[in-house]
Amino acid sequence: RKEVEQDPGPFNVPEGATVAFNCTYSNSASQSFFWYRQDCRKEPKLLMSVYSSGNEDGRFTAQLNRASQYISLLIRDSKLSDSATYLCVVNIAGSARQLTFGSGTQLTVLP
């Protein structure tokens, strides 16, 4: 079983739609959680951290369920510029290597 698993998609949605991505992680000792965004042939960039109580940044909402070892990202009012691959990333406490990356979920927002 992969340490971090994501639905690879692709998700093709119209502009203005709401889309949700899910991610599961296998190590219950995981302590920190992130969503990164990666545009085609570019480097990953931090989209947002995920906090236990859930957090929101504009049109983006991230949630964490530690009991189910599940992370989600919700994008409201999708824009064409949201088209990218979204990477679920987990930090395991005590691990000097820090971050484990999921394979990513590809999103295309259509006009």
Next chain:
Amino acid sequence: DGGITQSPKYLFRKEGQNVTLSCEQNLNHDAMYWYRQDPGQGLRLIYYSQIVNDFQKGDIAEGYSVSREKKESFPLTVTSAQKNPTAFYLCASSGGSETDTQYFGPGTRLTVL
């Protein structure tokens, strides 16, 4: 501007040659990392360094070597022992504490001819 730079952006190598990828950061970060990304796959850790003059193997270190002689520099050498080196190579850095975010350079795309 603070950030991470990688060079070159594109690199072509003949089989049997060693090549060195550059990574420099001016963020004063203690930790630096090298990842490899293949099409449709996630990032896989090659090597990482938490402090100067110290580094550890990641999940796929075979065929690669690194050095960390300066805090701001973490070059990666892809040796001829690496059987399938064609990939997108990403360097990252972080402040070093466990909850710090990693910031990435723009990457080097290596193609073996």
